[in-house]
Amino acid sequence: MSGSASVRPAPVPLPDLTVRPGAPFGLYIHVPFCATRCGYCDFNTYTPAELGGATPAGWLTALRTELALAAARLDAVPDVSTVFVGGGTPSLLGAEGLAEVLDAVRDHFALAPGAEVTTESNPESTSPAFFAGLRSAGYTRVSLGMQSTAAHVLVALDRVHSPGRAIDAAREARAAGFEHVNIDLIYGTPGESDDDLLRSADAAIGAGVDHVSAYALIVEDGTALARKVRRGEMPAPDDDVLARRYELLDRRLADAGLDWYEVSNWSRPGAECRHNIGYWAGGQWWGAGPGAHGFVGATRWWNVKHPNAYALALGERRLPVADFESLDENTSHVEDVMLRVRLRSGLPTALLTGAERDAAAQVVADGLLRANADRLVLTDRGRLLADAVVRTLLA
Template sequence: MVRASSPLVVARSAELCVVVSVRDGRTLEYMSPKPPEGEAPPPDGGLPAAALVELPQRAFGIYIHVPYCATRCGYCDFNTYTAAELGGGASAASFATTAIAELALAARVLGDGTPPVDTVFFGGGTPTLLPPADLGALLAAVDDTFGLRPGAEVTTEANPESVDAVALEQLRAAGFTRISFGMQSARPHVLATLDRRHTPGRLPDVVCWARKAGFEQVSVDLIYGAPGESDRDWAASLAAAIELAPDHVSAYALTVEDGTRLFRRVRRGELLEPDDDLLADRYVQADEMLAAAGLTNYEVSNWASGRDAWCRHNLGYWRGDTWWGVGPGAHSHVGGARWWNVRHPTEYTERLRSGRSPAQARELVDTDARYVERVMLAVRMSDGLPAAELTEAGRSSLAELAATGLLDRAALADGRIKLTRDGRLLTDTVVRALLPDL
């Protein structure tokens, strides 16, 4: 068995990096808000001509990072700010105006070859802390600036406590088609450990209101492995999520990030860090219960009721398409050029007010690196990867991976590399075998 000595970055999506790390052969997935090192971008945000060549050939998404939260969850290390943390110089009230200025910058940088927008995703933070009118104005600005493709997917994340029936009706009327609720757990003591504000009983209400408002898709997010969470607690959370009849479920293992309140509590011995084997068991439990309810895994941490319920915006990340990330700390990608904005809302606002790009740094990804990312990301999805795309050295490991139960034998016989459930638990092991020169 291949053992990883260091984490692998498998996707830089919007405001964060998705990373997999392996311990004792077991793959653990976590999300890191720490951007990589990079070179200084030009003040006007201009991109190399070679990057723009791909622009008309790829699906185009817009990510809008709203960096505000009512309170900070104990496990969260994302680029978000409460009112007390924010300080002066930028506020939620002025965010829409500032973000619209970045959309105008994006239009100047990308030029006339920009295709209409396929997907828009509002993340955070808690986007729905902004008034529905502000979110609607931002979406209208995307449409005015680039045009929304007919049938575009438009998602917002939401804390269940941050919306009510009226707000959801207003969001739907503004053009939002999909909503993702941060459920995390159905057990009050688990929510308390995570420092979540909402109560479990809020979820059925907000999902019902979203359905009545006419949202085409409803997604819920879960976290497993919190200190004090039992097998029965996790089963109850899954059952509660299933009872909501969502179109989509995301489930991530809890990780203890340095600098968070949860990290400090673990370091003091108040709480136990999640056990790797327990996290693997929780994943299997989730896959079994969600599959029994008709939700099929289409990416390692994501399940959907059908192909039409797959999150198209996230597919753009996993397929290496084009996206522009608007907002403090947001990441963008165009044709192998990748950049990320300054993190603090005050500096972000000041740069745009002075006519400068908010980009902090960028990197130009060469052909070899894009190939590595293509393999890493494609094998995580249920569609898999054509075996013909691998190098000869990578193909030499396929028979052994299938023999050990990590690859689907039938798919491999048809020339595609698809992970089994065991393979999903050991994604890093599979990736290293497929990329022996990594």
């Protein structure tokens, strides 16, 4: 992708956006900056050499304009129940920069009482002063990318932080007054052992976090990891190993009082990430920043990807929309089933067609779903085969 500032964006106009009443409304804000690129990452992020002159200050100016245009574009401006600042590496902005992000939100949107305000952070760009600044600014939740405490696993993933730094950062966040601290793990990296994963889980539990997200390593096309696998320098993740690691992790977290509430997420009671639940349970959100996706009413859109194209569009006071789609009733139904079945709260049977209920009965008989009053909930084995469950229901 070109980093040249001379490349002009070609934003497209959005159709009318009608906010669905009663559905939670959130804001996702994408920070596209990273100091280095991790080998497995295919997110819309840019290292300094790839920015083509784009700067955090220019990004923030453009973000303020997008939020102003967003508030003007909606038919009604709902109170915002959740804000999630992701990336990229938001912590590269520092506490002052992240405070400015939240100030920009408040300039154009009202935060609902008790709103959840989250930022992702790389452990290496945090400190006790950083977390204290976030709390003063109004952030309520922090998510730390740890991936593993095993040095050789971090090397395989091209992670630059030291093995123990994420745990120290989690303790610092707790000491600064953050009740909700999340740690991200990746399991199934070639060279990782069962004990490596369990030690990582134990370290997170010992740091007092109340939420853990854990994802199986996926080899994404176009990444450095994919090139290594293609050249035979590293084996592809093994599906049987991934399943065993998931079961090991689930048992260890459950024993510590963190229960699954979504296939890849565990928390203590009341510590679920409300912003992400909004994605899975039919909420709405405005996605701001380069490459961010939004969903309001029946319209989903995504922004131009490069920070320069993003800033150029907003410099002309045009929303930086690369394209959009209007979801018809069938597409909305398919996505609703795909997402809600992943939640521990379950898939309401009322959402299913007659044929889908017949298919669900067979999945229940196969031991992958259990009927719980008027909902269908994945069994432990079903969580390992969630995608296959969805395919069967929607066949």
